[in-house]
Each structure stands twice: as structure tokens, then as C-alpha cells.
Amino acid sequence: MLQPALPAAPETGLAYPKEPPRKRSKAHLLFVREQPCLVCQQAPCDAHHLKFAQSGALGRKVSDELAVSLCRAHHEELHRHGNERAWWTNLQIAPLPVAQDLWAASPVHGPTHSATSIAPLPANLGSEALPR
Secondary structure, X not given: OOOOOOOOOOOOOXXXXXXXXXXXXXXXXXXXXXXXXXXXXXXXXXXXXXXXXXXXXXXXXXXXXXXXXXXXXXXXXXXXXXXXXXXXXXOOOOHHHHHHHHHHHOHHHOHHHHHHHOOOOOOOOOHHHOOO
16 A cells, blocks of 8 residues: 655655755955954954854854954863853844844945944944944
């Protein structure tokens, strides 16, 4: 006797929908590196990918839209700590909204956002810091 097939996901035709593609943008990562460190406001910075913000997949880096700026010292400290979520909590910094604001202000979105990409964004970047 034949068993019925699994119902297909309507939007993809697959039984299990694929994960959305991870965004890659060298221009955005350069923009993030131009911002001051979220912890100490120093520059230059590395673009740190928020690993806790996206489910892991074997051999796949977190999407570039989930990157924030950290100076080299704080970037290395975070990686030595091991528990990224606890490290941010200890510093009382919520990096995910900052990453989302950086992505929204990034020059990858074209000339309509060029005014926000000229100067580094404030370190306390939140929705209230973005120009309307």
C-alpha cells in the first residue's frame, strides 16, 4: 500500500522549506568597520557577526546583515569568552538592534541612504538615532 507524500510547503514546493539565503556584502562589512566600537568607541574596528542571532548551519557564516563593529581588543575578548550572548549581557549592550540599524543605513541599499553612510553612526545607535 502506498503512503501519502508529505504535504508540500506552498511557497516552495518542498516538504521542508529552505532557509532564506544569507546576505553577503563586502560594501556593508566595510561600512560596519568604519563605525566606532560598540564597547569603547575606538577605531579601527572589525565587523563581528552575531552568531547567536541566526541558526547555525555546518560551514556557513552568519549573514552579513547581522554584523556589528568591535575594536580588535573587544573582538578577541568576545571570542575568548566563548558565550557570546552572556558577553553582550554582561556589558548591557543589545547588539541585534544595532546590527539591524546598521543594515538599514548601509550603502548597499543605494543612493537613497547615502547621507547616512558619509559619517560614522553614533555608538548608541538605536532607532531614535536614525534620521527620518
